Amino acid sequence: MSDLLTTTEELRPFTWQDGQLLLLDQTMLPAREEWLAVNDVPGAGDAIRNMRVRGAPATGIAAAYAMALAARNIGPTAMPVFLDELDAQAARVAAARPTAVNLGWAVQRCRDVARMCGTPAQAAARILSLAHAMREDDIDSNRAIGRNGAALMPESGGILTHCNTGALATAGYGTALGVIRAAWESSKQVHVFCTETRPWLQGARLTAWELARLGIPSTLIVDSAAGALMASGRVGAVVTGADRIAANGDTANKIGTYSLAALAAANGIPFYVAAPFSTVDIDVQCGEDIPVEERPGAEVTSLGGHPIAAEGVDVWNPVFDVTPAALITGIITERGVLRAPYEAQLRDLARQPSVTEVA
Ligand code: MRU
Numbered sequence: 001m002s003d004l005l006t007t008t009e010e011l012r013p014f015t016w017q018d019g020q021l022l023l024l025d026q027t028m029l030p031a032r033e034e035w036l037a038v039n040d041v042p043g044a045g046d047a048i049r050n051m052r053v054r055g056a057p058a059t060g061i062a063a064a065y066a067m068a069l070a071a072r073n074i075g076p077t078a079m080p081v082f083l084d085e086l087d088a089q090a091a092r093v094a095a096a097r098p099t100a101v102n103l104g105w106a107v108q109r110c111r112d113v114a115r116m117c118g119t120p121a122q123a124a125a126r127i128l129s130l131a132h133a134m135r136e137d138d139i140d141s142n143r144a145i146g147r148n149g150a151a152l153m154p155e156s157g158g159i160l161t162h163c164n165t166g167a168l169a170t171a172g173y174g175t176a177l178g179v180i181r182a183a184w185e186s187s188k189q190v191h192v193f194c195t196e197t198r199p200w201l202q203g204a205r206l207t208a209w210e211l212a213r214l215g216i217p218s219t220l221i222v223d224s225a226a227g228a229l230m231a232s233g234r235v236g237a238v239v240t241g242a243d244r245i246a247a248n249g250d251t252a253n254k255i256g257t258y259s260l261a262a263l264a265a266a267n268g269i270p271f272y273v274a275a276p277f278s279t280v281d282i283d284v285q286c287g288e289d290i291p292v293e294e295r296p297g298a299e300v301t302s303l304g305g306h307p308i309a310a311e312g313v314d315v316w317n318p319v320f321d322v323t324p325a326a327l328i329t330g331i332i333t334e335r336g337v338l339r340a341p342y343e344a345q346l347r348d349l350a351r352q353p354s355v356t357e358v359a
Helices: 041-049 056-074 079-094 101-114 120-150 176-185 202-214 223-231 257-266 343-350
Strands: 014-017 020-024 035-038 156-161 189-195 218-221 235-240 244-246 251-254 271-274 320-323 330-333 336-338
Touching: 014 056, 014 120, 020 056, 035 041, 035 056, 041 056, 041 079, 056 079, 056 101, 056 120, 079 101, 079 120, 101 120, 120 176, 120 271, 120 330, 120 336, 156 176, 156 223, 176 189, 176 202, 176 235, 176 271, 189 202, 189 223, 202 218, 218 223, 223 235, 223 257, 235 257, 251 257, 257 271, 257 320, 336 343
Parallel strands: 156 189, 156 235, 189 218, 235 271, 271 330
Antiparallel strands: 014 020, 020 035, 244 251, 251 320, 330 336
16 A cells, blocks of 8 residues: 655554554655555554554554454454453564553553453444544644753754654654754754664654654764764754653663763763653663663664675674663653653652543
């Protein structure tokens, strides 16, 4: 399935249409805009594992839609049998990628809703409504993150960001990129430096593309140019997303984030993390307890299907790292901007229900 997005259309990584989940295949961007139809849990699991949909909030909501598909596909049966099968499928969805807490968070909320229902049909309908509500809640949260973070961005000049945290990585608008977007929309004359983000090139392929669509000036750098760029005085702030924020504020995000935070500290540049509360894992005390996904070495030894490394070389390919809270100037959330020490504020704000939990 292929369909061209107009340049003015609000970018969304997925849509629910005619009883199926349509994913904008992010492995094809920016060369091709292809929509992938997903009808079951194995299809959703493959799409998440293979990075066709990626970014912590986007994978979380895609997981909720996967649960809606699972509930529908199980079909009419006794409620205890239905719940057992739903739990088994939930475990498969949650296992697709380990680091972002959003996957487990979304799946758990769907399991909770199912337990409040009398029949499988009712549960399937309620889970689908929940997935839609989570999608809208995420967009609202991102806009609030943008509003809260825009004020922290410089009036003009360079902002460095990493990986892709824009509309594609969320239900829409973006987190760190949402902050940059909100700063731009509030007339700040910002210039974005985006890192390539090896090995999947989310910065080069996705962030640069999103920024061009939005008309925000940007410059692409290779990951290893970040130190020289910061030392040149052209960066007023660094802002990245998060895959999981521990209770003490330690933050897991795309590999290379820790290096950027350390370089920002060395150069006296503020380093912000922007994320919705769905990314906070209050049950994990510190970064050491966050599971870090390691992916196949082939992702490093080849590029676009072409070998680029010595044959047989050993590879270590962790795709996330943990930035210690001490290196984070502030955590920008939809519930406000937090400053160190983070733990009491995170625990307090985590007790507030999200919009969809109230509904
Ligand atoms: O491997 P990815 O592309 O899923 O990694 C994405 C990131 O690390 C993002 O910074 C994070 O998920 C936040 S997205 C709003």
